[in-house]
Amino acid sequence: MKKLIFSLLYVFIPLFVLGQQQNDIVFSQANEAYNKGDYNKSVELYKSIEKTGNASVNLYFNLANSYYKLQKIAPSIYYYEKALQLAPGNKEVLANYTFAKNMRIDKIDPLPKGFLSRLYTKLVSMFKVDTWAWLSVVFIFLFAVCFVVFYRAVSSQQRKVFFAGWTFSIVLSAFCVLVAFLTVTNKKNNRYAIIFAKEIKIQSEPNSRSEKLYTLHEGTKVKLLEAVDDWRKVKLSDGKVGWLPQKEVKAL
Structure with missing residues (x-):
């Protein structure tokens, strides 16, 4: 073997x-x-x-x-x-x-976000999942070091310092794990694509006979919501939704 x-x-x-x-x-x-x-x-x-x-x-x-x-x-x-x-x-x-x-034709104003929403978006886009995982490991290691030194410390002042150290480290490690989980969840729930068609009419339903809602042009970024046969339901940053043929977009 x-x-x-x-x-x-x-x-x-x-x-x-x-x-x-x-x-x-x-x-x-x-x-x-x-x-x-x-x-x-x-x-x-x-x-x-x-x-x-x-x-x-x-x-x-x-x-x-x-x-x-x-x-x-x-x-x-x-x-x-x-x-x-x-x-x-x-x-x-x-x-x-x-x-x-700036070369795109479509100028779409995104819906305003609240403070918590902006903070969440910033956190989940700050680092890759692997980076958050490694940070968690680093803080776990610091926790172990502080924990050992805490029990070997002689003076009460040293014990206070290292008690604070291992407490802070374990909290930061848990925080990194939480953000890593949120980053993975955000990636799964937020799938995006770029429109490759020069110009495309967005339909109200997943068929070419339905009402045409608005027009989009190449380079516009859309959020993928669901799929029906060869059609994809998309959402714009301003909240508008609609359907377009799958061949007209390329998923990221």
Whole structure:
């Protein structure tokens, strides 16, 4: 059994390393094409890396920039969003994303949010779930250290300090676990998509014979609510809802 495992590792590890090296070469070629202004080629090369499953913030960011240079609004916004999913607070991505959003035709004013709603949104978008999990582990470790030192402390002053330390650490650890759970729940309950159609009529029901409510254009971000056959019910940030064909949007 051990021989089989080592044999498999001996085969797959070099293949993985070779694949990573190949992606690095292609990424450099794509960057070179971008710097020369050949944005169609850079898109083609970046997309070839994406197909290998080797996603990264830099890949999505550069791909979005290439589409932006080609004046392709929908894919540009789509990949800026993908980059922000991996790095929510990346200032460079956010800055370029703002320029891309300004190219959209639809100007939708979001519904005002209360303080608690804004705080919740900020918390669940601050870090990825893995980051919150690691923070929880760090605070658990600090709790263990403070707990041990507390029982070994001689003076009452030291015991007070380390008692406060382990209490604070366990509270922060629980907080991180709670936010991680809320982040996962928020991701499951809030699925978004980008409209890729140049122009699309939003219907009142999931069929083309229903009443046309309003019109949307490429690059607009919508929230996915439900699905019926090849139709998707969407909601805008201003509260409007409606149905459109699945082929006209691309889920994030």
